[in-house]
Amino acid sequence: MDDNKLYNALLKSEGERRRQAQKEGEAKSEDHFRTERPFAGSDRARPNWVKVDMEHSEYPPTVYDSSISLELIGNPRPWSSEQLRARKIIYPGMPDKAVMDAYRELRIQLRNRAGEKNFAVMFSSLGSRGNSVLTAFNLAASFAMDSHTSALLVDCDPYKQDLSKLVSIEMKAGVTDYVADKSLSIRDILYPSGVARLSVIPAGTQVSSAVELFSSVRMRDLVSELKSRYPDRCIVLNAPPFQETTEARILERFADQIVFGIPFGDVTAEVINESVDALGSDKFSGVVFQE
Incomplete structure (x- = not known):
């Protein structure tokens, strides 16, 4: 030849x-x-x-x-199927297949938009009635269902403490505490969730100074470290309501994609359009209708 x-x-x-x-x-x-x-x-x-x-x-x-390595992520108190169902957390084999498929479809769209790199998604409600952290938690759980992917939910809404109802262990220090106290390490604010391959970081206890803390260099470095530490990790940032707080506008800079939550019957089309226009970037990836 x-x-x-x-x-x-x-x-x-x-x-x-x-x-x-x-x-x-x-x-x-x-x-x-x-x-x-x-x-x-x-x-x-x-x-x-x-x-x-x-x-x-x-x-x-x-x-x-x-x-194999992701199975080593600590989960000392995993939720049972009954406990997950009671908390409205999605899980493989759940009876309501339509809900599961909706989160799968959202996961597919976000991944296809991001390509083959890890990324951070900010979730923020446009109304006050929606349970923002539950939707953000389920979005992170949908990524964690993939055995080759880990997920991290970072709660950045210091005004609500609803995350504690979804996590199987007690949490103490969180994001705002870490940013305010340089003696804390990331390990001090990282907790297992009760769901395999899903870790969480709570919002913390520093409520009044959240705007200044989220604007700091240490906050920027924290998000950069979380994004670069593992190539197979998806990060979900749960932000306060976009229309009602300043924090969400600040957190937007740390996200690669942004998804808005729409509480059913609580938000008009005009509010949605105004929020997308106010965002003023190509990071907007879609909306999720909430109960």
Whole structure:
């Protein structure tokens, strides 16, 4: 075989290998929903190798399997199906399939918009009646259902303490405490949620100075650290109502995408349009109607 034929044969073989790799990396479509593209930590034909310093390690190099490592995330008090149902938290196999499918579809759209990198989504209600943190929690839980993905819910609404009703352990210090107190580390404010592969950070106790704290350099560094620490983590920021507070306008700068919550029967089309216009960026990704 001459050099040209060999070269063409190699190109054809490489093309077939890539097409097969793409096919294996895609999740199977469920019902009539769109196909979900592979995420940063998803299973792929080409392994994601971990660099090991052989001079200082007695262990040989290995292949990083995110589905195995993510199972090591601590969850000392997991919720049962009955406990999840009582708190209106979504879970695999739940009876209300329509609700589950709605969150799956939202997850697919957000991932497809972000590409193959990890990202932060800010969720903010446009009304005062919607349970913002429950919707944000369920959105994060939908990402955590993927065995190759972890999720982190960062509650940035210091005016409500509803997150404590959704988490299976007691929480103390949170975002505002961390930003105000430089002696605290991220580990001091990070808690397991009761849902596998989903961690949470509460809003904290510093309510009156939240605007100044969210505007600080330490807050910016916190979000940057959370986004860069794990390539297979999706971050959901739960913000106070967008129309009623200043905090949501400040938190918008830390998000890659923004989703508005619409309490059913509480918000007009004019308010939605005004909020999107006030946002003034291409980060707006859609709305979620809340009960």
